[in-house]
Amino acid sequence: MPALETLLSFVNTWECDENDHLNVQFYFAKFEEADRQFRLLTGFSDAVAGPRRVRHVRYHAELRSAVPIKIRSYIAFDGPHMLSVVHEMIETSTNEISATAIDGYTPNQSAAKQLRTRFKDVEDTMNAKANPRGVSPSPFVGKPTIDDLTSNGSTVTCRGTVLSRDVTPEGKADDGFAIGLISDAVSHAWERTPMKTSWLDENYYGRIAMEQKLTWISPLKTGDAVVVLSSFTGVQNNVFSLRHHIYESRTNRLAAVCDMVALTMDLEKRSIVPIENDVREKILSLQAS
Structure with missing residues (x-):
């Protein structure tokens, strides 16, 4: 599977809100850390693809306190952006996807073929769950x-x-x-x-x-x-x-x-x-x- 494991983490009680589940700011913080690890492991950077234009997160299932989580990250060329780095947050104990994030990039079109070649080992088809639903994908x-x-x-x-x-x-x-x-x-x-x-x-x-x-x-x-x-x-x-x-x-x-x-x-x-x-x-x- 091309996706890389970019985060192994845990839902701490202090990260949960009044609804007794992980607060949204910590979803984004964990996706941010996964992205840092993905860049380290692959050499992906703003110099290669340009700056990230948007981060689009969908929440699929609650994450309650004291559960282990992991994030899998990969590059997709079939998403709503010219190039997307997709992160899937998974509850380790059930292996169910709890949230997804799409990081949207718009690199120079002339560089598309080169990018496909450079990142072919971490390219995958975007999970349909990550597709924007209630909010336009455009920055x-x-x-x-x-x-x-x-x-x-x-x-x-x-x-x-x-x-x-x-x-x-x-x-x-x-x-x-x-x-x-x-x-x-x-x-x-x-x-x-x-x-x-x-x-x-x-x-x-x-x-x-x-x-x-x-x-x-x-x-x-x-x-x-x-x-x-x-x-x-x-x-x-x-x-x-x-x-x-x-x-x-x-x-x-x-x-x-x-x-x-x-x-x-x-x-x-x-x-x-x-x-x-x-x-x-x-x-x-x-x-x-």
């Missing part, structure tokens, strides 16, 4: 200002600072930091709907992410203060979508954008809770135009 484009967003219904949902523990060896804020901000921001977005914390607690429900796509626009470094603005972008019978913009606060520079699909989960039954009509109507009224 976010555009540079809206904070004023643009607030005038169109977005609200501030999080503020924070990049600390030394949040950066990569290259000195840039990592995916785990960005998704950690989003994880905190989401609760404030939900408070704008009837699905408030009091309602969730009363019914023993939880906030769940099903899919997330992270696009870095510009880097953040240690000491940078950041602000997150969130907006609703769609709603269906069981799920709704949001977009989160992360800005560097001093200059109001757009740093990253995260699109996501969310739902409510019954924490006792571990099942999806359908969205009631009044909730759907409220989300529609909040949706950015």
Whole structure:
């Protein structure tokens, strides 16, 4: 099998959230580490394929505390990008895929044949489970200002600072930091709907992410203060979508954008809770135009 084993890890209790499963920021952090190992093992780099344009994660099954996990990584040329590095997170005890990540690259077209030859030993057909479903695979484009967003219904949902523990060896804020901000921001977005914390607690429900796509626009470094603005972008019978913009606060520079699909989960039954009509109507009224 061409895929390489790029991570052997474990779900620690301190990595789990109020829903008693692995928090999304640690999925991204573990995919980030798997990608570092993949690059080390294969010689894959930005110099070879250009910078990563997007990381697209889908969550397929819950990972509860105290379970061992592994990640398998490979290159696919049949995915939604010209070149994709695909990571599959697997619960070792059951051998079931718990999450997948697609790292999308757009190398020079003239280099495609050379890349196929260079990485033929780690090339495979992309697992259908990794295909984007509720979020477009394309990287976010555009540079809206904070004023643009607030005038169109977005609200501030999080503020924070990049600390030394949040950066990569290259000195840039990592995916785990960005998704950690989003994880905190989401609760404030939900408070704008009837699905408030009091309602969730009363019914023993939880906030769940099903899919997330992270696009870095510009880097953040240690000491940078950041602000997150969130907006609703769609709603269906069981799920709704949001977009989160992360800005560097001093200059109001757009740093990253995260699109996501969310739902409510019954924490006792571990099942999806359908969205009631009044909730759907409220989300529609909040949706950015």
